[in-house]
């Protein structure tokens with residue numbers, strides 16, 4: 001298990017590391033080995049202290065916070081976590097393949113320059129559909145479902161809703177009991 005040394009132990013716990021033979025066969029350990037090898041081979045995600053698939057890209061790992069139980073969100077393909085600003089992923093949130101979470105824009109007047117980054121916050125138990133893009137400064141409240149292919153340009157901080165389209169608009173509220 002040499003590969004595990006390059007990851008922070010704080011991420012190597014939780015539901016993905018519990019399993020057969022005291023966890024040694026658990027999915028999380030398979031990610032540790034495969035991701036470390038794959039990322040090294042392709043030269044991607046080098047500074048990320050948790051297992052990330054070589055088919056997904058994390059930029060600015062130090063600006064990303066999530067619960068280790070949600071490590072699965074980094075095991076899919078085609079995602080781009082562009083954390084020039086802070087990205088917060090609420091516990092129990094699922095992120096589908098090919099999702100972009102973007103915190104920083106180029107300056108439209110001069111693309112060689114960057115505008116100041118703005119944080120993205122995803123609440124607890126959201127579901128971000130495939131091929132969607134969440135743009136800088138967006139906050140999604142708990143239980144927000146983002147439809148496949150959505151471009152989320154503004155915040156829906158109250159959550160408990162389904163949003164979809166480009167630009168994303170609320171298509172229905174979710175009637176889930178909450179305080």
Ligand SMILES: CC(C)(COP(=O)(O)OP(=O)(O)OC[C@H]1O[C@@H](n2cnc3c(N)ncnc32)[C@H](O)[C@@H]1OP(=O)(O)O)[C@@H](O)C(=O)NCCC(=O)NCCS
Pocket residue numbers: 096097128129130131145146147148149150162163164165171172
């Ligand atoms: C959004 C979604 C969850 C469905 O939510 P829903 O509330 O049940 O919506 P409905 O299917 O009842 O559709 C309601 C309206 O929204 C539209 N709509 C549904 N999904 C949409 C989407 N992704 N983009 C744009 N419009 C969408 C429907 O066409 C319908 O429009 P209409 O009222 O004009 O007929 C689903 O369509 C979706 O996009 N799921 C994501 C799947 C995915 O990415 N999976 C990845 C693997 S985890």
